[in-house]
Amino acid sequence: MINKIEDIEIRLLLDAIFEKYHYDFRGYSTASVKRRLHQAVERLGCRTFSVLQDRVFHDPSILPELLSFLTVQVSELFRDPAYFRAIRELVVPHLKTYPSLKVWVAGCAAGEELYSLAILFREEGLEDRTLFYGTDINPAALRKAEAGVYELERIPLFTENHRRSGGKTSLSDYYTAAYGAAVFDKTLRRRAVFSDHSLVSDAVFAEVHLVSCRNVLIYFDRDLQDRAIGLFKDSLTRKGFLGLGAKESLRFCKHADAFAEFAREERIYQMRGVS
Amino acid sequence: MTGPSARAVVIGASSGALEALLGILPGLPKGYPLPIMVVVHVPPDRKSLLAEILGMKCRMGVREAEDKEPVCAGTVYLAPPDYHLLAETENCLSLSSEEPVHYSRPSIDVLFESAADVYGPGLIGIILSGGSDDGARGLQAIRQAGGTALVQRPSLALVPVMPQAALDVCPDARSLSLEEITACLLEAATV
Numbered sequence: 001m002i003n004k005i006e007d008i009e010i011r012l013l014l015d016a017i018f019e020k021y022h023y024d025f026r027g028y029s030t031a032s033v034k035r036r037l038h039q040a041v042e043r044l045g046c047r048t049f050s051v052l053q054d055r056v057f058h059d060p061s062i063l064p065e066l067l068s069f070l071t072v073q074v075s076e077l078f079r080d081p082a083y084f085r086a087i088r089e090l091v092v093p094h095l096k097t098y099p100s101l102k103v104w105v106a107g108c109a110a111g112e113e114l115y116s117l118a119i120l121f122r123e124e125g126l127e128d129r130t131l132f133y134g135t136d137i138n139p140a141a142l143r144k145a146e147a148g149v150y151e152l153e154r155i156p157l158f159t160e161n162h163r164r165s166g167g168k169t170s171l172s173d174y175y176t177a178a179y180g181a182a183v184f185d186k187t188l189r190r191r192a193v194f195s196d197h198s199l200v201s202d203a204v205f206a207e208v209h210l211v212s213c214r215n216v217l218i219y220f221d222r223d224l225q226d227r228a229i230g231l232f233k234d235s236l237t238r239k240g241f242l243g244l245g246a247k248e249s250l251r252f253c254k255h256a257d258a259f260a261e262f263a264r265e266e267r268i269y270q271m272r273g274v275s
Numbered sequence: 276m277t278g279p280s281a282r283a284v285v286i287g288a289s290s291g292a293l294e295a296l297l298g299i300l301p302g303l304p305k306g307y308p309l310p311i312m313v314v315v316h317v318p319p320d321r322k323s324l325l326a327e328i329l330g331m332k333c334r335m336g337v338r339e340a341e342d343k344e345p346v347c348a349g350t351v352y353l354a355p356p357d358y359h360l361l362a363e364t365e366n367c368l369s370l371s372s373e374e375p376v377h378y379s380r381p382s383i384d385v386l387f388e389s390a391a392d393v394y395g396p397g398l399i400g401i402i403l404s405g406g407s408d409d410g411a412r413g414l415q416a417i418r419q420a421g422g423t424a425l426v427q428r429p430s431l432a433l434v435p436v437m438p439q440a441a442l443d444v445c446p447d448a449r450s451l452s453l454e455e456i457t458a459c460l461l462e463a464a465t466v
Contacts, residue, residue, distance in 0.1 A: 029369045031361035031389040036373070072373050215372045218342045218358075225343070247355050247370050252343050 009049035010037060016056045021063055023137065024200045025070055027224035033070070040069040064140055071138045072219060075112040076157060077119075077150075077171075080246050081164035083214070084120060086266035088166050091241050092124045095209060101130040102208040104235060106199060106228070107216030108134035111145025115174075116162075117212065118188045123168045127191065133206060135197035142194045148184035155182050199228040204235045211236060215245035222252060229255045233271070242269040281423070281463040282365065282397035283346070284309050285390045287383030287413065289316040289405025291433030293325070296403070297332060298453030299460070300351060305334040308464050309399075311351045312340070312360060312368070312390065314383045316405070319357035326353050342370040354381035361389040377409040387413025396421030399463060401456060402448075403427045405437030411444040423463075424448035425456055 010033070011026075018024045025033060037049065044065060046052040055062045078084050095101055103121075105114045114134040121127045136142050150158070155171075162171045175182040197205065199216070211232045217225050232242050233255050242259060244267040250256040259269040288295055292315040300311070317323045323339070330337040333351065340352040346366050354360035355370065359381050363369040376382035387400055387410060400417035402410045404427060418424050426442055428450045429435035442448055451459065 029361075029363055029371070031363045031369055031392070032371045032373065034392065035361075035385065035389065072371070074372055074374055218370045218372070222343055245372075247339075247342055247358055249341060251341065 006049065009053070010034060013037070013049050013053045013056065016053045017066070020056060022201070023067070023070075024198070027200060027221050028070075028219050029221055032072075032219055036069045036072075040066060043069075067138050068140065071109075071136075071141065072215075073109045073138070073141055075109055075215070076154070076161060077112050078116045078158065078161035078165045078167075079112065079214070080266075081161050081166075083243065083246070083266045083268070084116060084161075084165035086263040086268055087117070087243065088120055088124065090263055091210065091268065092120075092126065094239070094241070095126060096124075098209060099129060101126060101210070102133065102206055103130055103210045103212070104133045104135070104206065104208045106135055106197075106211060106213040106232070108136050108145055108194070109138070109141045110150075111148060111194070112150075113212060113214065114145065114192060115148060115184055115188055116165075118192065119162070119167075119169075119171075119174055120165070122188070130191060132189075132192040133208070134192060134194045136194075137196065137198045139196065142196065146189070146194050148186070148189060149181050150184070152177055152180050152182050199231060200224060204231055206235060207237055208235050208240065209237050210241045210243070212243040214243060215248070217248050218245065225252075226254050229253050233258050236271045238271060238273055240271045242271070243267065244269070280397055281309060281399050283362070283390065283394050284311040284399045284401065284460060284463075285362075285387055285417075286311060286313045286401045286403065287315075287387065287405070287410040287437075288313070288403035289407055289409065289434070289437055291404030292316070293328065294404070294433055295427060295453060296329060299457050300329060300335065300337075301332045302457040303333070303335055303460060306349050307335050307460075308348050309460075310346045310348055311335070312354075312362065312386060313351060314354045314360060314381045314386045316379050316381070316407070316409070317356045319380060321356065323353070323356050329353075340368050340370065342368075344368045354386065356381075359385040361385060362393040363389075365393055377407055379407065379409055383410035384413040388416045391416040391420040391422060394420075394422065398422035399425065399460070401425045401427075402438050402441040404432035404434045406434045407437055408440035410437060411440045414441045414445045414448060418445055418447065425459060426450050427456065428452055
């Protein structure tokens, strides 16, 4: 019975976060949310989820901390090199036929994926005609993304990933090392806009040619996944591309018919033509 | 022995995993009535061949789990490299790329704790050969939820560290040979 009470408490806590702050985690994958809330109550020194709920209502300083637990911010530059190789070798030739391009990195967290695409687009000569949108719900993550500063110790992995993605330049061309950190070249985000946008509650905001949304949908339940993919569908141009995480697919999605598999292994889909 | 009505099995293994899994899974019939979720510590940056290798030796279906995949009886679901595998509900799996736990993604603890929450007393948890202490906490969660805890007897494991760590935390887990574990699983399915 202990678990039952805990389940009620978690439901009420998520309701409280929504009512007070309009952040809606009620459609997130239960198992993962529970796990992260367990970490949150432990680290925030709350005895129960109900105690945490009290703080949600009465202690405004709790929200940023809670968001850092509830949103997963784990990524790398060029994570899954094969994905970026497929973008480079298979998607870029299509993109090259457009005079101007828009790319949406949905759930961009600290910006790793957006910088990866910006570097790739520069290498492929597409940067000057492209506008990048990086969106996330976590303001702290967006600030990090805008800063483009990563721990130096992560650079060897990023460099190896970049190389394996078919990188045509050296990653060290794009950052300067200072005080244990790698500061990425400001010109990489000259054509990037970072902004607050929720896949749960916000609407389409632009027409784009490529949506890259990787390892975000796994944190959503099926209904919410359908909503997010519906947004991508409505944002993409005819024959536009959608890139998902290595273990995400449209297999269980109600919008699956709107897309064709483009690079199966790398989970890249292409919008079908006029229906 | 095992609980009155087992509904799922979770297995965790690390170094020596293949030998240990081959000592259990091929002994289960095609229509084995429980789903089996497995976490093996595999390197994050390359494709794992585990599903193919086990698939050739097993009568049950073996595959890497997809996110939000429905859970079917008679199927072995492996955590993919670089993702945690979680039991979302009794009928649905989910994946996560949250931080590694015990330096590992996938982590045995993450699967076991989520499955303990979902299946309660209807879960059988098994810790096999390995060189870390991942899984000990998860096995404890399974016991606390009323589930059944089995451990490969450390003296018989290729690498005894992991089963021993599990026994240290869960002294009432049953310490068995691979043949005995297989027999337990067959028996759990007939109740």
